Amino acid sequence: MLPYARMNLAQQEKITAQCVLFKDLSPEVCRIVLQNGRFMSVNQGEYFFHQGETADTLYVILNGRVKLIQLTDAGQQVIVNYFGAGAGLGIIVALSNIPYPLSAEAVEACTAVAWNKDTMKQLMRQQPQLAFNGLEMIGHRFAQLQKRFQDISTQRVEQRVARALLRLVRQFGKRIPQGVLLDMPLSREDLAQMTGTNLYNVSRIMSKWEQAGIIGHDHRKVILCKAHELVLIAEDLDILDRSPKK
């Protein structure tokens, strides 16, 4: 992890424009908040924080992608989410006086702004809108997690994998001639850990999709060719194509 440094103006503008934390704050206030934070870089494979550590810092991602990982008692990994620019890390936790419940790993080289939790609390005391913005970020994350909980308790593996892909595409997809490219490192194992299954099932499912022309690949990266078909699978409405199962 590189030492902290000052942000330049372009970076400041970027973060205030795209992060909910700065919603409805005057440029003046934004400047104060940013001055109390520290600019930092995290190399690929390094961690922002580890599960179980005392949560004393919170972050907002400027560049790069971060993987949120939970480790079970038995040592299994569960990938809770991927985050990109504008997302907050440890916001909920640092403000709740509990240890980080998961680890945050940079899957690419990342830059971020970091605040000490007490500094942020002090800022929120002075600027209640900042606290409400924090609450709003948390609310969305909470609703999203609840939806995923619902998915994993009611959907079959194939649907869960489809949904995971669609979610990633919505977050990180880039349009290319053949369709939408998921321009990020993403192994079968990763997808398995996101969907509560194993890499063998994911591999089988994706092979099937590739043969059906729904997805393709460029090097190790996934290309979504027929998004609508994947939506049908995700919604369990693809019965027409396959053998009826009820």
Added chain:
Amino acid sequence: MLPYARMNLAQQEKITAQCVLFKDLSPEVCRIVLQNGRFMSVNQGEYFFHQGETADTLYVILNGRVKLIQLTDAGQQVIVNYFGAGAGLGIIVALSNIPYPLSAEAVEACTAVAWNKDTMKQLMRQQPQLAFNGLEMIGHRFAQLQKRFQDISTQRVEQRVARALLRLVRQFGKRIPQGVLLDMPLSREDLAQMTGTNLYNVSRIMSKWEQAGIIGHDHRKVILCKAHELVLIAEDLDILDRSPKK
């Protein structure tokens, strides 16, 4: 739902003593906050709010138990949690400007305090500690949901049911001579909806446990006789008893 009314003093003391929302607030401030809320009763089977409704009210439960239910697109129910006295309802959501992501049903006659979301925001602006207490409640709920997400993606059904029971016992268990009584209405279907399975599996599992003397029942209510055994099952450490499976 009965009309709103004033709280009496005993009720006021109860809520300020047991709810995190009032932590580190002076009695004076507590009084102000409570005066801005409304006392209310909800009959068994009635709802505090429904999934999808605009979230304009937040609650703290005084008495009774509440079931949080999510409905999937396909119409399946998922029980996210049970809450009892001292817990908050809609706190996250009402402060985040998003619709309720689930429904809250009173499984017993309940009393609660309700605040309008804008009133609460105003109070939080004046008393930042109130906002931080809200954040702390949310933080615990978030960590708990993440843990359950982890469970459901890595554990087998029997372990999940064991964990669900243990969680309910910790929340609502009452000591009786034979063990710990779960003094609440709880059908096989309810347990199935909590653990992402169906009532048949739950019934089979609980029949097995009852034959092994781990649990018992009084009318329709569950009694936990050998909690330690259930913990072993929940932690997947009961291999000694059964046939080895690896």
Added chain:
DNA sequence: CGTAAAATTGACGCTAATCAAGGTCCGTGG
């Protein structure tokens, strides 16, 4: 070009979902 990591594919067995049939408990009304 060689090695290690990642992905594929087949075989096998178990878990858990599903369907069907019947039983138990309870309140209600004849």
Added chain:
DNA sequence: CCACGGACCTTGATTAGCGTCAATTTTACG
């Protein structure tokens, strides 16, 4: 008081889905 109906529970049979292991192939990269 007893018979009936409905909600809830139990149990068996069956099967699809999924996890696991093993063997092999492909891909990335030094």
